[in-house]
Amino acid sequence: MEANSWLWRCPRCGGPLDIVIDGxxxxxxxxxxLWRFASAIPAKPLVSLGxxxxxxVEAKFLGDNVYLKLEYLNPTGSFKDRGSAxxxxxxxxxxxxxxxxxxxxxxxxxxSAYASAAGIRARIYVPKDAPEGKxxxxxxxxxxxxxxxxxxxxYRMAVESVGENEVYIGHLWNPWFLQGTKTLAYExxxxxxxxxxxxxxxxxxxxxxLGLYIGFGELxxxxxxxxxxxxxxxxAQGYARLYEELHGTYRAEPTKIADALRVSDPPRLSxxxxxxxxxxxxxxxxxxxxxxxxxxxxxxxxxxxEPSSATVISAFWKLIDNKQISKDDEVVLILTGSGLKYIDxxxxxxxxxxxx
Amino acid sequence: MEANSWLWRCPRCGGPLDIVIDGxxxxxxxxxxLWRFASAIPAKPLVSLGxxxxxxVEAKFLGDNVYLKLEYLNPTGSFKDRGSAxxxxxxxxxxxxxxxxxxxxxxxxxxSAYASAAGIRARIYVPKDAPEGKxxxxxxxxxxxxxxxxxxxxYRMAVESVGENEVYIGHLWNPWFLQGTKTLAYExxxxxxxxxxxxxxxxxxxxxxLGLYIGFGELxxxxxxxxxxxxxxxxAQGYARLYEELHGTYRAEPTKIADALRVSDPPRLSxxxxxxxxxxxxxxxxxxxxxxxxxxxxxxxxxxxEPSSATVISAFWKLIDNKQISKDDEVVLILTGSGLKYIDxxxxxxxxxxxx
Numbered sequence: 219m220e221a222n223s224w225l226w227r228c229p230r231c232g233g234p235l236d237i238v239i240d241g242x243x244x245x246x247x248x249x250x251x252l253w254r255f256a257s258a259i260p261a262k263p264l265v266s267l268g269x270x271x272x273x274x275v276e277a278k279f280l281g282d283n284v285y286l287k288l289e290y291l292n293p294t295g296s297f298k299d300r301g302s303a304x305x306x307x308x309x310x311x312x313x314x315x316x317x318x319x320x321x322x323x324x325x326x327x328x329x330s331a332y333a334s335a336a337g338i339r340a341r342i343y344v345p346k347d348a349p350e351g352k353x354x355x356x357x358x359x360x361x362x363x364x365x366x367x368x369x370x371x372x373y374r375m376a377v378e379s380v381g382e383n384e385v386y387i388g389h390l391w392n393p394w395f396l397q398g399t400k401t402l403a404y405e406x407x408x409x410x411x412x413x414x415x416x417x418x419x420x421x422x423x424x425x426x427x428l429g430l431y432i433g434f435g436e437l438x439x440x441x442x443x444x445x446x447x448x449x450x451x452x453x454a455q456g457y458a459r460l461y462e463e464l465h466g467t468y469r470a471e472p473t474k475i476a477d478a479l480r481v482s483d484p485p486r487l488s489x490x491x492x493x494x495x496x497x498x499x500x501x502x503x504x505x506x507x508x509x510x511x512x513x514x515x516x517x518x519x520x521x522x523x524e525p526s527s528a529t530v531i532s533a534f535w536k537l538i539d540n541k542q543i544s545k546d547d548e549v550v551l552i553l554t555g556s557g558l559k560y561i562d563x564x565x566x567x568x569x570x571x572x573x574x
Numbered sequence: 575m576e577a578n579s580w581l582w583r584c585p586r587c588g589g590p591l592d593i594v595i596d597g598x599x600x601x602x603x604x605x606x607x608l609w610r611f612a613s614a615i616p617a618k619p620l621v622s623l624g625x626x627x628x629x630x631v632e633a634k635f636l637g638d639n640v641y642l643k644l645e646y647l648n649p650t651g652s653f654k655d656r657g658s659a660x661x662x663x664x665x666x667x668x669x670x671x672x673x674x675x676x677x678x679x680x681x682x683x684x685x686s687a688y689a690s691a692a693g694i695r696a697r698i699y700v701p702k703d704a705p706e707g708k709x710x711x712x713x714x715x716x717x718x719x720x721x722x723x724x725x726x727x728x729y730r731m732a733v734e735s736v737g738e739n740e741v742y743i744g745h746l747w748n749p750w751f752l753q754g755t756k757t758l759a760y761e762x763x764x765x766x767x768x769x770x771x772x773x774x775x776x777x778x779x780x781x782x783x784l785g786l787y788i789g790f791g792e793l794x795x796x797x798x799x800x801x802x803x804x805x806x807x808x809x810a811q812g813y814a815r816l817y818e819e820l821h822g823t824y825r826a827e828p829t830k831i832a833d834a835l836r837v838s839d840p841p842r843l844s845x846x847x848x849x850x851x852x853x854x855x856x857x858x859x860x861x862x863x864x865x866x867x868x869x870x871x872x873x874x875x876x877x878x879x880e881p882s883s884a885t886v887i888s889a890f891w892k893l894i895d896n897k898q899i900s901k902d903d904e905v906v907l908i909l910t911g912s913g914l915k916y917i918d919x920x921x922x923x924x925x926x927x928x929x930x
Contacts, residue, residue, distance in 0.1 A: 250629065266631065268628075268631045271627065271629075273624025273649070275623065293876070293878070332876060354917060354920040355873075355878070358925055360874040517714040517716070520690050521649075522715075557711075558651050558914035561915060
């Protein structure tokens with residue numbers, strides 16, 4: 219393989235690509251983490267920073283049979299590390315010298331860390347209004363950071379910039395990235411011994427939702443689970459394309475607080491619709507007020523998550539209220555990103571509202 | 575047990591207390607994390623946030639046979655969660671309604687999270703010049719935060735404030751805390767299959783150094799390892815009491831960057847001296863310049879740690895240079911705290927020095 223044979227979208231239709239594994243069989247390895255499922259991952263384990271094997275803990279403050287999957291305890295503080303570990307490993311297999319990404323947050327940080335650990339360059343295109351701390355961290359992780367006027371410019375400029383022995387690794391499109399996030403389904407089965415009834419995930423570009431759908435689908439095809447759990451996809455106000463596909467127009471101010479969910483036009487939207495529908499799940503929109511309330515509860519429970527992750531708690535409350543989830547259901551909420559990246563805003567959103 | 579039988583120091587001599595377990599035997603449980611070693615922990619597992627089972631990864635950028643133990647991926651971003659899980663569980667056993675702690679950083683955050691998860695109050699005394707973000711996080715985690723003029727006032731006021739059904743859980747003194755940190759020794763044996771030749775740890779009040787010494791000592795007494803690894807204790811300039819006990823006066827400006835290592839008068843100092851000496855280890859002081867250099871390397875390797883944790887990398891380089899560690903030795907460096915709490919200063923210390 220070589221870098222110029224790398225495809226990031228279909229050369230005919232321009233749509234996203236998928237990976238289908240013939241003759242899939244699962245043999246658990248003794249390794250900790252994501253590569254415990256190496257037999258089901260179509261990439262060599264060439265780079266690892268300790269991703270995967272995150273804790274699954276009971277959430278008694280939410281009810282019985284409710285579990286939190288602490289994906290924010292991955293190496294760079296988000297579930298994206300599963301995707302980066304596989305996608306960057308694959309880039310190494312292709313002999314790539316530099317990966318190019320557009321992101322203003324968790325994925326930029328994650329790809330930068332894995333590229334650096336793999337000994338290749340990363341070039342990250344970031345809108346100039348992204349938080350200074352995240353920009354500094356991306357550069358400290360050894361990446362070349364290019365600031366752009368807008369988020370849309372970041373995408374365009376990233377794609378146009380790709381040179382010799384470089385590839386566009388963009389996570390909204392990258393099929394290998396989903397081969398990493400799918401391991402979350404495998405890990406839930408490994409930790410629980412069975413599949414839960416429902417999984418609630420935050421959704422922006424769908425890398426986690428689709429990873430779970432692929433993973434549970436593969437487990438079903440191997441006869442290791444009986445059905446795919448209901449997948450509930452949670453979106454933030456103003457970025458509710460998936461919800462709108464299912465339920466019609468939703469008008470609201472764009473979210474101010476769930477910055478990790480700001481994706482306007484996810485290229486895998488039709489796949490996301492299919493994942494939700496065919497698992498008998500749903501899409502839910504939560505407001506900033508609801509997010510702040512849920513964030514406060516999570517922090518009070520000892521779970522230091524980012525606001526975008528707290529959306530799943532708001533959604534859980536709604537799904538219980540409208541009886542889409544029953545109190546007997548076994549439910550897993552995926553807590554996707556670390557609140558330690560946000561301690562500068564905790565004062566504003568949480569502490570001012572705590573009675574002294 | 576009841577709260578008023580809780581002792582935080584010896585009622586006769588005023589010195590710290592230790593816990594000795596009669597007839598210790600280890601049976602590994604199926605649980606993930608710290609409570610996998612519950613048979614060796616003299617406390618009921620009453621509260622957990624997913625602590626322990628942190629990744630152990632190769633550090634190829636430092637050499638062969640060098641491993642990094644990613645303790646910063648614990649639930650609140652530091653190894654302190656091991657101590658908090660056990661100490662707060664024990665407080666629950668005693669029927670305590672509130673725990674009182676003095677800390678300006680990682681321990682305050684950790685104790686707050688575990689108390690909140692356990693459904694009891696935490697009151698944390700914090701010097702008023704502590705970082706705003708950390709103070710906000712402590713309060714968001716549900717603790718009562720009391721600001722004090724100085725660090726010494728925080729300790730004094732915490733101890734004096736203890737009321738009915740409350741206990742002083744101060745980690746510099748608490749013997750149960752060490753029963754939590756000792757599990758790191760057990761976990762290293764579990765992950766590696768044997769004890770390493772040497773372990774390098776940052777040291778302030780010695781909770782990690784002493785935990786390792788207790789843990790490896792217990793494993794030795796059970797015949798599960800052949801010798802205690804050499805324990806190398808790393809201190810920051812200006813807070814080098816352990817180093818001074820072994821090597822004489824060390825004069826320097828107090829560290830500006832290794833804030834987690836600022837403990838002037840550790841109550842367990844003589845135990846720390848013994849742990850280093852009897853394991854054939856040593857104490858090392860590193861300067862702020864050395865810390866920044868090591869921090870940059872760690873970040874470039876993809877490891878998002880705090881400056882106080884980077885000290886172990888500086889120390890590793892020194893120990894190789896002066897031949898206290900050979901290139902054939904199997905060495906574990908403990909990375910204790912998360913750099914995500916420090917992204918606001920990465921720009922100043924790291925990025926300004928990166929050529930653009």
